[in-house]
């Protein structure tokens with residue numbers, strides 16, 4: 001479970017908060033999509049959940065553990081439990097699909113093992129298993145810079161799963177993809193969520209994807225939570241509240 005208690009984020013030099021006194025509880029069985037105009041605070045929100053973004057006020061709790069008052073070491077271990085996928089994938093271009101997936105384990109290895117790329121038989125087997133789950137079983141030895149955007153995002157998802165995450169976060173995971181590939185990726189994300197009961201939170205610009213795949217939608221506007229409901233509750237009035245002039 002994730003709990004935000006009156007969280008405010010102010011960037012240095014900014015006259016208004018990017019996140020403004022936001023309180024919300026998110027439960028394990030939920031697949032949450034976060035909507036909002038550009039600049040509404042969606043990325044900032046996601047980044048506060050795994051301590052990539054410090055908070056100015058308030059507290060974030062993940063599995064009852066306070067994120068921002070934790071030590072550096074504790075924050076690293078929390079980050080390991082938070083799988084994250086990104087708009088631009090953040091892969092290592094010259095490495096193969098398999099090698100990129102295995103980097104999901106770096107956080108759990110001694111630094112010399114990570115540097116030398118030392119992975120156990122079990123870890124490799126798990127990587128192959130995950131590649132089958134995301135539909136990339138025949139691409140393990142391909143370099144990722146030779147893949148399409150949708151395939152790259154599958155590698156990003158596989159790398160996150162390699163972390164054995166407790167929560168799954170996406171910062172605009174389909175913003176660089178065409179509509180049909182975006183749909184395929186959301187279908188995959190929802191399938192993984194349903195199979196693993198993995199608390200998932202995804203920022204998305206495409207309202208129809210949120211309507212189709214989310215179990216719960218959060219709407220942000222000027223850093224405030226202005227909508228919180230199921231996809232069926234996202235009617236015209238709610239849409240105007242989130243996006244209206």
Ligand SMILES: Nc1ncnc2c1ncn2[C@@H]1O[C@H](COP(=O)(O)OP(=O)(O)OP(=O)(O)O)[C@@H](O)[C@H]1O
Nearest residue numbers: 011012014018036037038039040041042043044045
């Ligand atoms: N590093 C930063 N320094 C200063 N201000 C920032 C920084 N990052 C974001 N902001 C500001 O904080 C607010 C929220 O930004 P954020 O990126 O979280 O919004 P967003 O909803 O994810 O937008 P987009 O959909 O365009 O990615 C915006 O006003 C933005 O200009």
